[in-house]
Structure formats: C-alpha cells, structure tokens
Amino acid sequence: MKTLTTLIIAVVIALLGIVSYAYSGLYDVSASSPHSGVLDWLLSTTSHASIERRASEIEVPELDNDDLVLAGINDFNSMCTGCHGAPGKDPEAMGQGLNPPAPDLAEEAAELTPAELFWVTKNGIRMTGMPAWGATHDDESIWPLVAFMTRLPGLDAPAYQELLASAEGKGHHAPDAAGEQHSYCDDEVSTGAELHGHEDGTEHVHEEAAEPEVAPEHDHSTHEH
Ligand code: HEC
Numbered sequence: 001m002k003t004l005t006t007l008i009i010a011v012v013i014a015l016l017g018i019v020s021y022a023y024s025g026l027y028d029v030s031a032s033s034p035h036s037g038v039l040d041w042l043l044s045t046t047s048h049a050s051i052e053r054r055a056s057e058i059e060v061p062e063l064d065n066d067d068l069v070l071a072g073i074n075d076f077n078s079m080c081t082g083c084h085g086a087p088g089k090d091p092e093a094m095g096q097g098l099n100p101p102a103p104d105l106a107e108e109a110a111e112l113t114p115a116e117l118f119w120v121t122k123n124g125i126r127m128t129g130m131p132a133w134g135a136t137h138d139d140e141s142i143w144p145l146v147a148f149m150t151r152l153p154g155l156d157a158p159a160y161q162e163l164l165a166s167a168e169g170k171g172h173h174a175p176d177a178a179g180e181q182h183s184y185c186d187d188e189v190s191t192g193a194e195l196h197g198h199e200d201g202t203e204h205v206h207e208e209a210a211e212p213e214v215a216p217e218h219d220h221s222t223h224e225h
Contacts, residue, residue, distance in 0.1 A: 031099040043100075047125060051112075055119040063114055063147040067170070072148025073163050074171035075141070080105070083129060088157025098129040110153040117146045141172060 083095035083102035095102050121142050124132030133142060
C-alpha cells in the first residue's frame with residue numbers, strides 16, 4: 001500500500017513538473033535551434049515506424065510508365081522543389097529555414113518503398129513542414145509523383161533538366177500556353193497521364209474551387225482614425 005501511495009505521489013509530481021515546464025516558456029520552440037539528440041531519435045524513430053506500418057497496406061499500381069514519370073516530374077518541379085530541391089537546384093528560401101529540414105529526395109527517395117513515398121506525399125508528416133497533399137489532390141494525382149520519385153535517385157542535374165524539358169504539357173502543373181508555371185496547385189488542372197483521369201466521373205477538387213469572392217472596395221475615406 002505504502003509503495004502504491006509513493007508511486008502515485010511520484011506520478012503526480014512528474015505530471016505537475018511537465019505541466020509547469022510547458023507553461024514556463026523555458027522550452028525553445030525556435031526553428032533555428034536543432035532538437036536535442038534524444039528528442040531527434042525519438043521523433044524520427046516514431047515517424048519511420050508509423051510510415052512503414054501504414055504504408056504496408058497500400059496497393060501500388062504499375063509505376064514503370066514513362067507517361068506517369070513525365071507527369072510526375074512536372075508536378076514535382078512545381079510542388080516539391082521549393083522545400084526539397086532537385087538535382088542542380090537548391091531549395092528556395094522557405095525550404096532552407098525548415099526544422100526538421102526537408103531531405104534531398106534524390107538521395108532519400110531510394111530509402112523508401114513506393115508505398116511509403118505515396119503515404120508520406122498523401123498524408124504529410126505532422127509537426128514538420130511536410131504537407132498532406134492528399135488534402136487537395138486525389139490518389140491519381142499523387143501516383144505520378146511517386147513514379148517520378150522512383151527514378152529521381154538516378155538523375156544528375158543535366159538528366160533532370162532533360163527529363164523536365166521532355167515533359168512539357170504533362171501533369172497538372174504543366175506550364176500553361178503563356179509559359180507560366182503554376183505552383184502549389186493554384187490553377188486549373190489539365191490531365192497529363194493516364195492515372196490522372198477522373199474515370200469515376202468525380203470532379204477534381206481544383207475544378208470545384210469556387211470563384212474567388214471579390215472583396216468590396218476598401219474605402220479609407222469612411223474610416224474614422
Ligand atoms: C513546405 C515544405 C515542403 C514541401 C513543399 C514538400 N515537402 Fe516533403 N518534406 C518536408 C519536410 C520538412 C520533410 C521532413 C519531415 C521529417 O523530417 O519527418 C519532408 C519529407 C518528405 C518525405 C519523406 C522523406 C524521408 O526520408 O522520410 C517525402 C517522400 C516527401 N517529403 C515528399 C514530398 C513531395 C513528393 C512533395 C511535393 C508533392 C513534397 N514533399 C513537398 C517539407 C516539404
């Protein structure tokens with residue numbers, strides 16, 4: 001009985017300690033300071049195990065398909081390189097300030113199975129900068145990215161540029177007629193690969209996007225200062 005009481009008191013003190021630490025402001029949340037070694041190990045081990053477990057149930061379609069890869073490189077170039085970079089291309093300013101950093105997928109993609117690449121791209125990784133692209137993209141729009149990522153580790157900078165040039169017009173991020181490249185899915189979708197069809201008749205989320213509401217003219221003259 002005495003041991004149980006001591007144990008309960010110890011747990012309560014530990015919990016109070018954790019709560020006081022949370023409120024104290026002592027923990028440094030800045031992205032400019034790295035995690036401690038132990039926390040880093042705990043987070044990355046938890047993350048890898050979680051990805052492996054969830055990806056094991058995914059059925060992977062045939063990805064050795066040039067059309068899919070070409071659609072994938074265009075989408076990858078618009079959606080992913082800002083954070084991850086690409087062969088011969090550094091991440092943009094946004095990507096350079098991330099903590100944890102976005103890994104160079106030309107190296108890291110080889111460490112993941114296609115099912116894992118798909119799961120991460122679709123679901124993102126909580127509390128890191130990795131977004132859940134599945135929030136705005138259906139599975140058919142994500143598989144081309146995966147098909148491309150399986151080829152990415154073999155590409156050097158000239159090969160990446162060559163493949164990108166031959167992918168003109170493919171993928172839903174292909175530059176439009178005016179040559180403008182749209183990033184982060186802010187525009188109309190054009191299908192580029194077979195898997196990116198909408199055979200089931202459902203409309204793609206992008207096409208459903210409502211007309212942007214025009215904000216009423218802001219009239220400063222009526223404001224009282
Ligand atoms: C806003 C920044 C950002 C963008 C844009 C982004 N990512 Fe990430 N991504 C990250 C970060 C940060 C991580 C590392 C997360 C971690 O350490 O657990 C990551 C991790 C990943 C991983 C896991 C790598 C590994 O070794 O475990 C994959 C795969 C991935 N991203 C694919 C993509 C794809 C594909 C796209 C584009 C569709 C994309 N990412 C766009 C920030 C980004």
